[in-house]
Amino acid sequence: METIKIGVVGLGTVGTGVVKMLQAHQEKISEITGRKLELACVVVHNLKKHEQVDLGDVQMTDQIATLLDDPSIQIMVEVMGSIHPAKEYITQALQAGKHVVTANKDLIAQYGRELVQIARENHRDLFYEASVAGGIPILRTIDNSFAADRIQRVMGIVNGTTNYIMTQMLTKHWSYDQALSSAQDLGFAESDPTNDVEGLDAAFKMIILTQFAFGMSLSLDHVQVQGITKISPEDIAEAHQLGYTIKLLGIAEEIDDRIAVSVGPVLVSDQHPLATVQNENNAVMVTGTAVGNTMFYGPGAGELPTANSVLSDITTVAKNIALNTTGNTFNSYRQETVLATPEDVVYPHFIALKMRDVPGMMMKLTAIMTRAEVSFSRIIQNQLGDGNARVVIITHAMNDQQLADITREIGEQENMQLLASYKVLKNA
Numbered sequence: 001m002e003t004i005k006i007g008v009v010g011l012g013t014v015g016t017g018v019v020k021m022l023q024a025h026q027e028k029i030s031e032i033t034g035r036k037l038e039l040a041c042v043v044v045h046n047l048k049k050h051e052q053v054d055l056g057d058v059q060m061t062d063q064i065a066t067l068l069d070d071p072s073i074q075i076m077v078e079v080m081g082s083i084h085p086a087k088e089y090i091t092q093a094l095q096a097g098k099h100v101v102t103a104n105k106d107l108i109a110q111y112g113r114e115l116v117q118i119a120r121e122n123h124r125d126l127f128y129e130a131s132v133a134g135g136i137p138i139l140r141t142i143d144n145s146f147a148a149d150r151i152q153r154v155m156g157i158v159n160g161t162t163n164y165i166m167t168q169m170l171t172k173h174w175s176y177d178q179a180l181s182s183a184q185d186l187g188f189a190e191s192d193p194t195n196d197v198e199g200l201d202a203a204f205k206m207i208i209l210t211q212f213a214f215g216m217s218l219s220l221d222h223v224q225v226q227g228i229t230k231i232s233p234e235d236i237a238e239a240h241q242l243g244y245t246i247k248l249l250g251i252a253e254e255i256d257d258r259i260a261v262s263v264g265p266v267l268v269s270d271q272h273p274l275a276t277v278q279n280e281n282n283a284v285m286v287t288g289t290a291v292g293n294t295m296f297y298g299p300g301a302g303e304l305p306t307a308n309s310v311l312s313d314i315t316t317v318a319k320n321i322a323l324n325t326t327g328n329t330f331n332s333y334r335q336e337t338v339l340a341t342p343e344d345v346v347y348p349h350f351i352a353l354k355m356r357d358v359p360g361m362m363m364k365l366t367a368i369m370t371r372a373e374v375s376f377s378r379i380i381q382n383q384l385g386d387g388n389a390r391v392v393i394i395t396h397a398m399n400d401q402q403l404a405d406i407t408r409e410i411g412e413q414e415n416m417q418l419l420a421s422y423k424v425l426k427n428a
């Protein structure tokens with residue numbers, strides 16, 4: 001049986017899982033692909049850190065040239081993360097005639113088109129299943145199984161770290177710092193977790209999902225992004241009291257041929273399947289015109305779940321090599337990017353305010369809402385004990401322009417402060 005040699009760049013959470021799975025499932029992969037896969041080298045940044053790691057005959061190096069300059073290595077697996085030098089390594093690998101598998105969503109979301117072009121020019125494969133929702137095979141599913149359907153919306157929990165943090169805070173009453181530190185220890189968080197908690201990691205994944213589902217290419221400034229760092233315990237408790245769970249949701253939806261993409265805390269009805277997704281698990285709901293609602297659930301981060309997605313890409317490349325059909329990248333669906341306007345995006349909202357507890361304040365708030373043509377659906381008021389009250393409103397459906405008008409007017413009031421505003425998702 002012919003051998004395909006593989007070089008892996010990165011031996012952190014995902015790289016370790018890839019090496020383990022390549023070694024453990026060798027026989028099955030050979031049977032499926034008709035090729036023996038051989039791990040030839042592993043490239044790391046700091047060799048000293050890995051002194052205790054036993055890779056047997058496999059060479060460990062801190063020199064990327066060992067991999068790039070070896071023509072016998074046919075597949076490079078990039079699991080080191082960040083933009084530079086990962087982008088340069090992938091470019092050089094493709095130009096040197098290697099196929100590339102990566103888990104790097106930051107890179108694919110921002111430079112995916114350029115890298116796909118380089119892969120095509122060099123007739124090489126480029127796959128990145130692990131870049132979205134870790135262990136859930138969502139990209140290949142959208143690419144293959146939704147090819148003929150018209151997708152209306154892709155929505156879900158696509159960051160494991162934040163879902164893990166919020167689950168621990170709600171169920172075990174851990175502090176934010178304690179939960180984040182645990183997510184880091186478990187290998188879910190990015191090396192710099194800012195992107196996780198500020199919603200950027202989820203935004204990169206939504207950019208990739210939008211490309212697959214709608215064929216439209218977005219940049220980060222096309223996505224409305226809010227993280228979890230400003231969610232307060234009061235927000236969580238009041239949402240709970242009203243029958244909702246707060247989740248960091250990515251939503252990409254087509255509204256009259258225009259696209260709206262956002263990432264932010266959303267109140268999800270406790271009856272909604274997304275409300276039940278706990279810990280580092282992710283879930284992606286894809287709504288198609290023909291099929292209706294579908295939901296894909298599983299671990300969104302972690303060593304072996306993510307490695308499994310990387311291995312599915314490696315296996316695909318190996319099959320393509322065996323069949324002499326390489327030169328494939330993921331989906332080639334392309335549509336002109338047309339963005340929705342703030343008037344297009346319509347949701348009920350949870351709005352929390354602090355205001356002086358004196359006569360007339362509620363009338364002022366009602367007047368602001370009336371001017372924006374928004375009505376209340378539910379309202380709670382709690383005294384803060386310092387002469388102020390915390391008021392929480394669930395509005396009827398309103399658009400982003402109405403929300404912007406309300407936010408501006410509240411900001412102009414004395415004795416009234418907007419504390420939070422989140423979308424509300426009612427039904428499946």
Ligand SMILES: NC(=O)C1=CN([C@@H]2O[C@H](COP(=O)(O)OP(=O)(O)OC[C@H]3O[C@@H](n4cnc5c(N)ncnc54)[C@H](OP(=O)(O)O)[C@@H]3O)[C@@H](O)[C@H]2O)C=CC1
Binds near residue numbers: 011044131190302306
């Ligand atoms: N962790 C997860 O659950 C998931 C991660 N991903 C993505 O997978 C990728 C890897 O993530 P993860 O394994 O968590 O990251 P880690 O931080 O755990 O590991 C990164 C690895 O890359 C190596 N590395 C960093 N810079 C270089 C360099 N210049 N040259 C060679 N090696 C380098 C590091 O080397 P050294 O050890 O010597 O410092 C380390 O071994 C990222 O793109 C991430 O977004 C995707 C899905 C899930």
Ligand SMILES: N[C@@H](CC=O)C(=O)O
Binds near residue numbers: 158302
């Ligand atoms: N940091 C990411 C890892 C997977 O993409 C997450 O927590 O989801």
